[in-house]
Structure formats: structure tokens, C-alpha cells
Amino acid sequence: MNVFRQIVALAATITVIAGLLTGCGGNEKRADGKVEITFAGWGSTPEESKLLEELLADFEKQHPNIKVKHEVIADQYMDVIKTRLIGGKGPDVFYLDAIEAPALIETGVLEPLDRFITDDFDVDDFEKPMIQAFQQGNQTFGLPKGYSTLALFYNKKMLNKAGVQVPETWDELREASRKLTTGNKIYGFGQNPELARTFFIAQSLGGQVVKDGRANFTDPAVLNALQPYVDQHLTDKTAAQPSDVGAGWTGEMFGQGKAAMVLEGNWAIPFLQSTFPKTDFGTAEVPTIHGKKGTMAFTVAYVMNAASEKKQASWELISYLTGKEGMKAWASKKFELPTRKSVAAELGYDKDPLLGPLVKGAPYATVWSAGSTLPTIFNNFNNQFVSAYIGERSLREALEDAQAQANEEIEFQLYDQ
The missing domain is CATH 3.40.190.10 (Periplasmic binding protein-like II)
Known part of the structure; x- marks a missing residue:
């Protein structure tokens, strides 16, 4: 059996165990009464990093019961993520590129998000090709942060x-x-x-x-x-x-x-x-x-570790970052285009002389996946x-x-x- 298939087998075991733990009070609180979740992503420009830290600080302000521990994985991102998932030490929430999504979804290490998504979240607002890149069957395993x-x-x-x-x-x-x-x-x-x-x-x-x-x-x-x-x-x-x-x-x-x-x-x-x-x-x-x-089209999603013992808090972070408010703040600096159509329109990107043609391409784009x-x-x-x-x-x-x-x-x- 090759190494990746060992990951699959071990991840399945970890997921089962984590499910049991979740039902036994997995959302343990810190001494200050907060639930701490880990969030991992790759390195970016200083400007992007600063904006993300500002967004995480705003999230914590709006969710005083949650503390986000942000980790930047600078090199060999997917290798590090897979290794940590094997060892049961994967982050609660992490970035996932569309090209890597199908293989990781097949292993069962990603938590389906459908049970968390409500009508108010307005999932239909996302550009269809972008969200489809993180769906299999009738389940959604990630929400695209930009494209x-x-x-x-x-x-x-x-x-x-x-x-x-x-x-x-x-x-x-x-x-x-x-x-x-x-x-x-x-x-x-x-x-x-x-x-x-x-x-x-x-x-x-x-x-x-x-x-x-x-x-x-x-x-x-x-x-x-x-x-x-x-x-x-x-x-x-x-x-x-x-x-x-x-x-x-x-x-x-x-x-x-x-x-x-x-x-x-x-x-x-x-x-x-x-x-x-x-x-x-x-x-x-x-x-x-x-x-x-x-x-x-090239896109990256926020995904949730199926073995996470803090799924509700993890969802709160994902829903904030991909909700209309969080996405507007993130997309306002033009590092990425917003995957929500309403945000693109609110920011005027769909009519922008330079960005407009890029936004127009989203509905018919072929996602790199x-x-x-x-x-x-x-x-x-x-x-x-x-x-x-x-x-x-x-x-x-x-x-x-x-x-x-x-x-x-x-x-x-x-x-x-």
C-alpha cells in the first residue's frame, strides 16, 4: 500500500474517533473561557498577510468566545497538511486549492459543510464554477474565498x-x-x-x-x-x-x-x-x-477538518470569511476577485474597466480542477x-x-x- 493510501486509511480511523470525541465535549474551552481553533494557510505578500490578520481580529471581536490560532505554512504546503492529518494534528480550518480538492475529498478527511449552511447564508450567491470545484455528489466540502x-x-x-x-x-x-x-x-x-x-x-x-x-x-x-x-x-x-x-x-x-x-x-x-x-x-x-x-479560473477554498473537535466554531470562522461582510473586506484590496456575485457588484468590480472582463469570465470559466x-x-x-x-x-x-x-x-x- 502506498503512502497516500495509508493516509486515507489512517484518516478514516481518525475521523471515526474524532466523531466520538465531538459528541463527548470536544469544544473544550481555554482558561479564559474561549474555544481555540487552528487555521492554516500558505504564505502570501506582506499586504495580504496584514489584511488577513485584520480580518481575523475583527472575527474575534464579533465572536468573543472564539480564539483563532493562525499558522502560515511557507513551504510544501500540501505535504505538511497531509502529514498532519495523518497524525491527527491537522488544523481545524485550512486553505485548499481546487486542483487538490478532488483527491482530498475522496479520502474522507474533509467535513461536509451542508449541515451548517442555512438559507440566509445564500450559497447561490457564489459564482457557480467556483463552488462546484469543491462539491462531490450532493455535498459541499469547501467555500471558495476568491478566484x-x-x-x-x-x-x-x-x-x-x-x-x-x-x-x-x-x-x-x-x-x-x-x-x-x-x-x-x-x-x-x-x-x-x-x-x-x-x-x-x-x-x-x-x-x-x-x-x-x-x-x-x-x-x-x-x-x-x-x-x-x-x-x-x-x-x-x-x-x-x-x-x-x-x-x-x-x-x-x-x-x-x-x-x-x-x-x-x-x-x-x-x-x-x-x-x-x-x-x-x-x-x-x-x-x-x-x-x-x-x-x-483558479480558486482556493476554506475547508474544515473532519477530525476537528471544534466544528461549530470552525464553521463560524468559515462563514464569516466567506460571508458577504468578510468577503467584501477581503476583496476590497483586489488581491482576489470575490466569489460572491453580490460583493463583486457592490464593489463595482463587474463594471471596472480592468477588472470587469475578468469578472465576466467567471460564469463560463473552466476551473483548474x-x-x-x-x-x-x-x-x-x-x-x-x-x-x-x-x-x-x-x-x-x-x-x-x-x-x-x-x-x-x-x-x-x-x-x-
């Missing part, structure tokens, strides 16, 4: 100089890229040749990248959807990846003026405004592909896709190898249960 979608960032000066309108379709983007490219110094389009950024493109013709928990890269619909993306780099020579121009990521590539257009998330806005203040840029919804809208095997699948895709992207071999050859290797690893993992 980031992708939008088209475009350099206004470059487009005006070339007489190019902001593209609304992918064909228009490809044609605009031709007019915006200048040799090998300035490219019309900056690309990210990795699955997390191209997943929605790969499925734009109706193909499935992941099917029945297995890699499905050689689906003709997937190959045909990705080929134009590669062709724009190799054949048109109007697109490039950041390393082609000495940049670290497409946001930097765009800010340096080496790409006229890129697909980026809302995190790029403060970066560009502070690092490249002279760059006059705009955002627009991602151009449609074959007449359909599409984009990616597709079952428990996605980490294995995307690692193998990324390892091989780049060889096709730089022209070492055909897209079919590269993805045949990626698919075979991914599925071999998945079969081994299942066999080793």
Missing part, C-alpha cells in the same frame, strides 16, 4: 499604432498578432505553453483532456484544438513564450513591451501598475474560440508539450508519449493501493 480568471491584456499604444482593434475572436487575435509582430523582438501574442493555461483551449472543440480519470490527449478534438496554438509560434512566428525574449513570465514580457497581447490573471494588474507604470494597457474578455466563450489524477496528468502534459511547441517533434507524437506516461503512472498508483 482569478484569465483575460486578454493588450497594449493600447501598440494596437493603435498598428491600426488593430481589440480582437474578439481567436481568428482575429491571430490576424492581429501578425500586424503587431516586429521581427523577433516584439511579438503580437505572448503564450504560456502549459496545461493550466491551455486547458480550456484544448477542450474548445468538445474534446476531453481528462476522461474517466485518465489522460486523453490524443483525442482528435484535443489535438485539433491545440494545433493552432502551436502553429502561431512555429509557423506564423507571431507568438512566443517568455523565455524566448528573456522574460520570466508573460506579465513581465508584456510589461517590457515584448508582447502586445497576453492572457493573464488579475494578479498582473497591480504588478504592471507598480513595475511598468508607463505601460498603458487594457483588458478584454478572452477572444471566443469557434464561437464559444472560454477562460480559466479535473479529478484526483489531474496533478499526474498535467505534469506529463507539460513535460512533453514543450517539445512540440519548440518544433522538436509533432504535436501528436509529443502528446502520445505524454498520454502513455501519464496513464502508466496512474495505473501504477491504482495498482499500489
Whole structure:
């Protein structure tokens, strides 16, 4: 039995024991009469950390009977969380990325939140794709704290100089890229040749990248959807990846003026405004592909440890942070977009010139989450896709190898249960 399956077995035992303890007075109080709950997350910027501490202080003020012990796990976050869950020392509440959610939900270590959720909490206010990422069956295992979608960032000066309108379709983007490219110094389009950024493109013709928990890269619909993306780099020579121009990521590539257009998330806005203040840029919804809208979404939820002996207090924290008041305070600094539609509207983000296109993408976004095997699948895709992207071999050859290797690893993992 492999290590992760040992986690599953032990976690199930811990959950049963914890359930018994909960019924026997698990909400023990401290000497000061308060119930202390632990809350874990990963590291962030000083500004984000300060805001979170302010929110936790406000929560404690509104809930004088609860004390929150906040812990930042700076490195190897999920490994640390899983190890602590095994040992029965997991936090009461913690962050969970959507890509990790399916596998952790399957282990049974997460507490379903449905019995805590009331009509007044207004769960329908959440952007549907974001909350669905943390649901299985008819149960909800996490509430998303915020999200980031992708939008088209475009350099206004470059487009005006070339007489190019902001593209609304992918064909228009490809044609605009031709007019915006200048040799090998300035490219019309900056690309990210990795699955997390191209997943929605790969499925734009109706193909499935992941099917029945297995890699499905050689689906003709997937190959045909990705080929134009590669062709724009190799054949048109109007697109490039950041390393082609000495940049670290497409946001930097765009800010340096080496790409006229890129697909980026809302995190790029403060970066560009502070690092490249002279760059006059705009955002627009991602151009449609074959007449359909599409984009990616990345989201993280607050989840509850099923072994927690302090479930009611833990829920009070989760409901505060993802309620309308707490989410408004968190989203007001624009670190993330609010997953509640009402909060986005109240803050005016849906009509904001830069944030508006990102908010509009939320209802139809493809969330970066597709079952428990996605980490294995995307690692193998990324390892091989780049060889096709730089022209070492055909897209079919590269993805045949990626698919075979991914599925071999998945079969081994299942066999080793």
C-alpha cells in the first residue's frame, strides 16, 4: 500500500474517533473561557498577510468566545497538511486549492459543510464554477474565498499604432498578432505553453483532456484544438513564450513591451501598475474560440477538518470569511476577485474597466480542477508539450508519449493501493 493510501486509511480511523470525541465535549474551552481553533494557510505578500490578520481580529471581536490560532505554512504546503492529518494534528480550518480538492475529498478527511449552511447564508450567491470545484455528489466540502480568471491584456499604444482593434475572436487575435509582430523582438501574442493555461483551449472543440480519470490527449478534438496554438509560434512566428525574449513570465514580457497581447490573471494588474507604470494597457474578455466563450479560473477554498473537535466554531470562522461582510473586506484590496456575485457588484468590480472582463469570465470559466489524477496528468502534459511547441517533434507524437506516461503512472498508483 502506498503512502497516500495509508493516509486515507489512517484518516478514516481518525475521523471515526474524532466523531466520538465531538459528541463527548470536544469544544473544550481555554482558561479564559474561549474555544481555540487552528487555521492554516500558505504564505502570501506582506499586504495580504496584514489584511488577513485584520480580518481575523475583527472575527474575534464579533465572536468573543472564539480564539483563532493562525499558522502560515511557507513551504510544501500540501505535504505538511497531509502529514498532519495523518497524525491527527491537522488544523481545524485550512486553505485548499481546487486542483487538490478532488483527491482530498475522496479520502474522507474533509467535513461536509451542508449541515451548517442555512438559507440566509445564500450559497447561490457564489459564482457557480467556483463552488462546484469543491462539491462531490450532493455535498459541499469547501467555500471558495476568491478566484482569478484569465483575460486578454493588450497594449493600447501598440494596437493603435498598428491600426488593430481589440480582437474578439481567436481568428482575429491571430490576424492581429501578425500586424503587431516586429521581427523577433516584439511579438503580437505572448503564450504560456502549459496545461493550466491551455486547458480550456484544448477542450474548445468538445474534446476531453481528462476522461474517466485518465489522460486523453490524443483525442482528435484535443489535438485539433491545440494545433493552432502551436502553429502561431512555429509557423506564423507571431507568438512566443517568455523565455524566448528573456522574460520570466508573460506579465513581465508584456510589461517590457515584448508582447502586445497576453492572457493573464488579475494578479498582473497591480504588478504592471507598480513595475511598468508607463505601460498603458487594457483588458478584454478572452477572444471566443469557434464561437464559444472560454477562460480559466483558479480558486482556493476554506475547508474544515473532519477530525476537528471544534466544528461549530470552525464553521463560524468559515462563514464569516466567506460571508458577504468578510468577503467584501477581503476583496476590497483586489488581491482576489470575490466569489460572491453580490460583493463583486457592490464593489463595482463587474463594471471596472480592468477588472470587469475578468469578472465576466467567471460564469463560463473552466476551473483548474479535473479529478484526483489531474496533478499526474498535467505534469506529463507539460513535460512533453514543450517539445512540440519548440518544433522538436509533432504535436501528436509529443502528446502520445505524454498520454502513455501519464496513464502508466496512474495505473501504477491504482495498482499500489
